Amino acid sequence: MARSGVQYEDVQRAIDTLLQRQETPSVQKVREVLGTGSFTTISDHLREWRARRESNRDTPPTQVLPEALQRGMAELWTEAQERANQALSHYREEADRRVAEAQEAADQARRQAEDAAQRESTLAEQLNRALARLEALGALASRLEAERDQAREAEQRLGKEREEWKAEVTRLRGELEAREAAHQQALAEQVAAHRRQLAQEEQRHEAAESRLMALLDEARQQRQADDKQHRERHQRLEARLSRLDSQLEEQRRLAAEAEKARQEAQQQADRVGQQRQAEAQARHDGEARLESLLAARESENAALKGQLEALQGQLAALQVRLAEGSLPPFVY
Structure with a gap:
Protein backbone atom coordinates (compact mmCIF):
# COMPACT_ATOMS: atom_id res chain seq x y z
CA MET A 1 0.00 0.00 0.00
CA ALA A 2 1.45 3.42 -1.03
CA ARG A 3 2.58 5.84 1.61
CA SER A 4 1.12 9.35 1.91
CA GLY A 5 4.48 11.06 1.35
CA VAL A 6 4.68 10.69 -2.45
CA GLN A 7 1.46 10.90 -4.46
CA TYR A 8 0.62 9.44 -7.83
CA GLU A 9 0.61 12.89 -9.44
CA ASP A 10 4.18 13.48 -8.28
CA VAL A 11 5.32 10.22 -9.84
CA GLN A 12 3.41 11.01 -13.04
CA ARG A 13 5.11 14.42 -13.36
CA ALA A 14 8.52 12.76 -12.81
CA ILE A 15 7.68 10.18 -15.51
CA ASP A 16 6.71 12.97 -17.93
CA THR A 17 10.01 14.68 -17.23
CA LEU A 18 11.90 11.45 -17.99
CA LEU A 19 9.93 10.94 -21.20
CA GLN A 20 10.82 14.50 -22.28
CA ARG A 21 14.45 13.53 -21.73
CA GLN A 22 13.79 10.44 -23.84
CA GLU A 23 14.68 8.24 -20.85
CA THR A 24 12.83 5.08 -19.88
CA PRO A 25 11.02 5.51 -16.55
CA SER A 26 12.25 3.34 -13.67
CA VAL A 27 11.93 3.40 -9.90
CA GLN A 28 15.50 4.63 -9.45
CA LYS A 29 15.19 7.40 -12.08
CA VAL A 30 11.80 8.55 -10.76
CA ARG A 31 13.27 8.76 -7.25
CA GLU A 32 16.22 10.74 -8.61
CA VAL A 33 13.82 13.23 -10.22
CA LEU A 34 11.68 13.49 -7.08
CA GLY A 35 14.62 13.47 -4.68
CA THR A 36 12.57 11.60 -2.08
CA GLY A 37 10.13 8.71 -1.63
CA SER A 38 10.47 5.06 -0.83
CA PHE A 39 11.15 2.51 -3.53
CA THR A 40 8.00 0.58 -2.61
CA THR A 41 5.73 3.63 -2.98
CA ILE A 42 7.34 4.74 -6.21
CA SER A 43 7.14 1.17 -7.56
CA ASP A 44 3.41 0.99 -6.76
CA HIS A 45 2.72 4.37 -8.50
CA LEU A 46 4.88 3.35 -11.46
CA ARG A 47 2.97 0.08 -11.78
CA GLU A 48 -0.32 2.02 -11.66
CA TRP A 49 0.93 4.43 -14.35
CA ARG A 50 1.89 1.53 -16.61
CA ALA A 51 -1.49 -0.10 -16.02
CA ARG A 52 -3.30 3.14 -16.97
CA ARG A 53 -1.11 3.59 -20.04
CA GLU A 54 -1.81 -0.01 -21.06
CA SER A 55 -5.55 0.55 -20.76
CA ASN A 56 -5.20 3.77 -22.87
CA ARG A 57 -2.74 2.30 -25.34
CA ASP A 58 -4.53 3.73 -28.40
CA THR A 59 -4.84 7.25 -26.88
CA PRO A 60 -1.69 9.33 -27.08
CA PRO A 61 -0.60 10.47 -23.67
CA THR A 62 -1.17 14.10 -22.82
CA GLN A 63 1.97 16.01 -22.30
CA VAL A 64 1.98 18.68 -19.62
CA LEU A 65 4.78 20.96 -20.60
CA PRO A 66 6.38 23.42 -18.25
CA GLU A 67 5.43 27.05 -18.68
CA ALA A 68 8.94 27.95 -19.87
CA LEU A 69 8.71 25.38 -22.66
CA GLN A 70 5.17 26.50 -23.56
CA ARG A 71 6.42 30.03 -24.05
CA GLY A 72 9.64 29.12 -25.84
CA MET A 73 8.50 26.14 -27.95
CA ALA A 74 4.95 26.94 -29.08
CA GLU A 75 5.95 26.61 -32.72
CA LEU A 76 7.48 23.19 -32.14
CA TRP A 77 4.53 21.67 -30.32
CA THR A 78 2.96 20.16 -33.41
CA GLU A 79 6.24 18.64 -34.54
CA ALA A 80 6.85 17.18 -31.04
CA GLN A 81 3.38 15.65 -31.05
CA GLU A 82 4.04 13.99 -34.39
CA ARG A 83 7.39 12.65 -33.18
CA ALA A 84 5.77 11.45 -29.97
CA ASN A 85 3.13 9.59 -31.97
CA GLN A 86 5.81 8.02 -34.15
CA ALA A 87 7.90 6.98 -31.16
CA LEU A 88 4.89 5.73 -29.26
CA SER A 89 5.12 2.21 -30.64
CA HIS A 90 8.85 2.07 -29.90
CA TYR A 91 8.34 3.29 -26.34
CA ARG A 92 5.49 0.87 -25.90
CA GLU A 93 7.64 -2.09 -26.88
CA GLU A 94 10.51 -0.87 -24.77
CA ALA A 95 8.17 -0.19 -21.88
CA ASP A 96 6.68 -3.68 -22.13
CA ARG A 97 10.14 -5.20 -22.10
CA ARG A 98 11.20 -3.02 -19.19
CA VAL A 99 7.97 -3.90 -17.34
CA ALA A 100 8.66 -7.59 -17.80
CA GLU A 101 12.21 -7.10 -16.59
CA ALA A 102 11.01 -5.00 -13.66
CA GLN A 103 8.39 -7.60 -12.80
CA GLU A 104 10.99 -10.35 -12.91
CA ALA A 105 13.35 -8.21 -10.82
CA ALA A 106 10.52 -7.56 -8.36
CA ASP A 107 9.75 -11.29 -8.13
CA GLN A 108 13.41 -12.02 -7.63
CA ALA A 109 13.66 -9.29 -5.01
CA ARG A 110 10.58 -10.74 -3.29
CA ARG A 111 12.15 -14.20 -3.31
CA GLN A 112 15.40 -12.75 -2.01
CA ALA A 113 13.45 -10.96 0.73
CA GLU A 114 11.70 -14.20 1.65
CA ASP A 115 15.05 -16.00 1.63
CA ALA A 116 16.54 -13.25 3.73
CA ALA A 117 13.66 -13.50 6.21
CA GLN A 118 14.09 -17.24 6.35
CA ARG A 119 17.85 -16.87 6.81
CA GLU A 120 17.18 -14.27 9.49
CA SER A 121 14.86 -16.69 11.28
CA THR A 122 17.42 -19.47 10.92
CA LEU A 123 20.20 -17.20 12.15
CA ALA A 124 18.04 -16.13 15.09
CA GLU A 125 17.40 -19.75 15.96
CA GLN A 126 21.10 -20.55 15.59
CA LEU A 127 21.91 -17.51 17.75
CA ASN A 128 19.52 -18.73 20.46
CA ARG A 129 21.09 -22.18 20.31
CA ALA A 130 24.56 -20.61 20.41
CA LEU A 131 23.57 -18.53 23.44
CA ALA A 132 22.20 -21.61 25.17
CA ARG A 133 25.34 -23.49 24.23
CA LEU A 134 27.43 -20.60 25.52
CA GLU A 135 25.58 -20.67 28.84
CA ALA A 136 26.07 -24.42 29.02
CA LEU A 137 29.75 -23.98 28.21
CA GLY A 138 30.02 -21.35 30.91
CA ALA A 139 28.53 -23.73 33.44
CA LEU A 140 30.78 -26.49 32.13
CA ALA A 141 33.80 -24.17 32.42
CA SER A 142 32.90 -23.40 36.04
CA ARG A 143 32.49 -27.08 36.80
CA LEU A 144 35.76 -27.88 35.01
CA GLU A 145 37.57 -25.19 37.01
CA ALA A 146 36.28 -26.74 40.23
CA GLU A 147 37.31 -30.18 39.01
CA ARG A 148 40.70 -28.76 38.01
CA ASP A 149 41.24 -27.44 41.53
CA GLN A 150 40.24 -30.82 42.92
CA ALA A 151 42.54 -32.53 40.43
CA ARG A 152 45.43 -30.30 41.50
CA GLU A 153 44.83 -31.18 45.13
CA ALA A 154 44.61 -34.85 44.20
CA GLU A 155 47.78 -34.49 42.13
CA GLN A 156 49.64 -33.01 45.09
CA ARG A 157 48.36 -35.80 47.31
CA LEU A 158 49.33 -38.38 44.72
CA GLY A 159 52.76 -36.76 44.43
CA LYS A 160 53.36 -37.31 48.11
CA GLU A 161 52.07 -40.87 47.87
CA ARG A 162 54.26 -41.44 44.79
CA GLU A 163 57.36 -40.35 46.72
CA GLU A 164 56.41 -42.70 49.53
CA TRP A 165 55.84 -45.50 47.04
CA LYS A 166 59.20 -44.77 45.38
CA ALA A 167 60.93 -45.21 48.72
CA GLU A 168 58.97 -48.41 49.36
CA VAL A 169 59.76 -49.69 45.85
CA THR A 170 63.46 -48.96 46.38
CA ARG A 171 63.41 -50.92 49.64
CA LEU A 172 61.48 -53.79 48.10
CA ARG A 173 63.80 -53.80 45.10
CA GLY A 174 66.78 -54.22 47.38
CA GLU A 175 65.10 -57.09 49.17
CA LEU A 176 64.11 -58.61 45.85
CA GLU A 177 67.67 -58.38 44.52
CA ALA A 178 68.98 -60.05 47.67
CA ARG A 179 66.37 -62.80 47.40
CA GLU A 180 67.09 -63.14 43.69
CA ALA A 181 70.79 -63.60 44.37
CA ALA A 182 70.05 -66.22 47.03
CA HIS A 183 67.60 -67.90 44.68
CA GLN A 184 70.14 -67.94 41.85
CA GLN A 185 72.73 -69.53 44.13
CA ALA A 186 70.26 -72.14 45.35
CA LEU A 187 69.15 -72.75 41.77
CA ALA A 188 72.76 -73.21 40.64
CA GLU A 189 73.33 -75.73 43.46
CA GLN A 190 70.12 -77.52 42.58
CA VAL A 191 71.09 -77.63 38.90
CA ALA A 192 74.51 -79.08 39.78
CA ALA A 193 72.89 -81.73 41.99
CA HIS A 194 70.38 -82.50 39.26
CA ARG A 195 73.16 -82.89 36.73
CA ARG A 196 75.00 -85.30 39.03
CA GLN A 197 71.80 -87.26 39.58
CA LEU A 198 71.14 -87.24 35.83
CA ALA A 199 74.62 -88.63 35.16
CA GLN A 200 73.98 -91.40 37.68
CA GLU A 201 70.59 -92.12 36.14
CA GLU A 202 72.17 -92.27 32.70
CA GLN A 203 74.73 -94.78 33.96
CA ARG A 204 71.99 -96.89 35.55
CA HIS A 205 69.95 -96.60 32.40
CA GLU A 206 72.84 -97.79 30.26
CA ALA A 207 73.36 -100.77 32.59
CA ALA A 208 69.64 -101.51 32.55
CA GLU A 209 69.60 -101.25 28.78
CA SER A 210 72.50 -103.73 28.49
CA ARG A 211 70.75 -106.13 30.84
CA LEU A 212 67.50 -105.70 28.97
CA MET A 213 69.21 -106.47 25.67
CA ALA A 214 70.62 -109.62 27.24
CA LEU A 215 67.14 -110.57 28.45
CA LEU A 216 65.76 -109.89 25.00
CA ASP A 217 68.42 -112.10 23.44
CA GLU A 218 67.66 -114.79 25.98
CA ALA A 219 63.92 -114.47 25.34
CA ARG A 220 64.54 -114.61 21.59
CA GLN A 221 66.68 -117.76 21.96
CA GLN A 222 64.04 -119.30 24.27
CA ARG A 223 61.34 -118.51 21.74
CA GLN A 224 63.40 -120.07 18.95
CA ALA A 225 63.94 -123.19 21.13
CA ASP A 226 60.22 -123.31 21.93
CA ASP A 227 59.40 -122.95 18.27
CA LYS A 228 61.78 -125.80 17.43
CA SER A 246 46.97 -146.53 8.70
CA GLN A 247 45.66 -148.71 11.50
CA LEU A 248 42.17 -147.42 10.96
CA GLU A 249 42.43 -148.10 7.28
CA GLU A 250 43.68 -151.61 8.04
CA GLN A 251 40.79 -152.21 10.42
CA ARG A 252 38.37 -151.00 7.79
CA ARG A 253 39.94 -153.40 5.29
CA LEU A 254 39.67 -156.27 7.75
CA ALA A 255 36.05 -155.38 8.40
CA ALA A 256 35.38 -155.46 4.70
CA GLU A 257 37.05 -158.84 4.37
CA ALA A 258 35.05 -160.14 7.33
CA GLU A 259 31.83 -158.94 5.76
CA LYS A 260 32.82 -160.63 2.56
CA ALA A 261 33.66 -163.85 4.42
CA ARG A 262 30.26 -163.74 6.17
CA GLN A 263 28.54 -163.47 2.85
CA GLU A 264 30.60 -166.30 1.36
CA ALA A 265 30.32 -168.73 4.30
CA GLN A 266 26.84 -168.70 5.74
CA GLN A 267 27.61 -171.93 7.45
CA GLN A 268 30.18 -170.18 9.60
CA ALA A 269 27.72 -167.48 10.64
CA ASP A 270 28.08 -167.98 14.36
CA ARG A 271 31.83 -167.86 14.33
CA VAL A 272 31.92 -165.03 11.83
CA GLY A 273 29.31 -163.14 13.84
CA GLN A 274 31.34 -163.40 16.95
CA GLN A 275 34.42 -162.35 15.02
CA ARG A 276 32.53 -159.40 13.62
CA GLN A 277 31.43 -158.33 17.07
CA ALA A 278 35.01 -158.59 18.23
CA GLU A 279 36.22 -156.62 15.21
CA ALA A 280 33.48 -154.05 15.73
CA GLN A 281 34.50 -153.65 19.35
CA ALA A 282 38.14 -153.30 18.26
CA ARG A 283 37.19 -150.77 15.64
CA HIS A 284 35.17 -148.83 18.20
CA ASP A 285 38.07 -148.90 20.59
CA GLY A 286 40.45 -147.78 17.81
CA GLU A 287 38.20 -144.90 16.83
CA ALA A 288 37.86 -143.87 20.47
CA ARG A 289 41.62 -143.97 20.86
CA LEU A 290 42.00 -141.95 17.61
CA GLU A 291 39.54 -139.29 18.79
CA SER A 292 41.33 -139.11 22.13
CA LEU A 293 44.66 -138.67 20.36
CA LEU A 294 43.20 -135.95 18.11
CA ALA A 295 41.75 -134.09 21.12
CA ALA A 296 45.05 -134.34 22.94
CA ARG A 297 46.86 -133.05 19.88
CA GLU A 298 44.50 -130.06 19.60
CA SER A 299 44.87 -129.33 23.32
CA GLU A 300 48.67 -129.45 23.02
CA ASN A 301 48.57 -127.20 19.98
CA ALA A 302 46.33 -124.68 21.83
CA ALA A 303 48.63 -124.72 24.85
CA LEU A 304 51.70 -124.19 22.69
CA LYS A 305 49.94 -121.40 20.85
CA GLY A 306 48.98 -119.74 24.17
CA GLN A 307 52.55 -119.98 25.42
CA LEU A 308 53.84 -118.48 22.18
CA GLU A 309 51.35 -115.58 22.35
CA ALA A 310 52.25 -114.96 26.02
CA LEU A 311 55.96 -114.83 25.12
CA GLN A 312 55.24 -112.49 22.23
CA GLY A 313 53.19 -110.22 24.54
CA GLN A 314 55.98 -110.15 27.11
CA LEU A 315 58.51 -109.34 24.41
CA ALA A 316 56.31 -106.52 23.04
CA ALA A 317 55.81 -105.11 26.56
CA LEU A 318 59.57 -105.17 27.14
CA GLN A 319 60.16 -103.38 23.86
CA VAL A 320 57.56 -100.69 24.71
CA ARG A 321 58.99 -100.14 28.19
CA LEU A 322 62.47 -100.01 26.72
CA ALA A 323 61.37 -97.38 24.22
CA GLU A 324 59.63 -95.35 26.96
CA GLY A 325 62.56 -95.70 29.37
CA SER A 326 60.19 -96.82 32.14
CA LEU A 327 62.04 -99.98 33.19
CA PRO A 328 62.76 -100.05 36.92
CA PRO A 329 66.41 -99.84 37.93
CA PHE A 330 68.12 -103.16 38.42
CA VAL A 331 69.12 -104.21 41.91
CA TYR A 332 72.76 -105.22 41.97
Missing part, protein backbone atom coordinates in the same frame (compact mmCIF):
# COMPACT_ATOMS: atom_id res chain seq x y z
CA GLN A 229 60.32 -127.99 20.20
CA HIS A 230 56.82 -127.18 19.03
CA ARG A 231 57.70 -128.11 15.46
CA GLU A 232 59.25 -131.39 16.63
CA ARG A 233 56.19 -132.23 18.73
CA HIS A 234 53.98 -131.31 15.84
CA GLN A 235 55.95 -133.59 13.55
CA ARG A 236 55.70 -136.44 16.08
CA LEU A 237 51.99 -135.92 16.38
CA GLU A 238 51.66 -135.89 12.60
CA ALA A 239 53.57 -139.18 12.38
CA ARG A 240 51.46 -140.69 15.15
CA LEU A 241 48.30 -139.54 13.47
CA SER A 242 49.51 -141.03 10.22
CA ARG A 243 50.05 -144.38 11.92
CA LEU A 244 46.62 -144.25 13.47
CA ASP A 245 45.16 -143.49 10.10
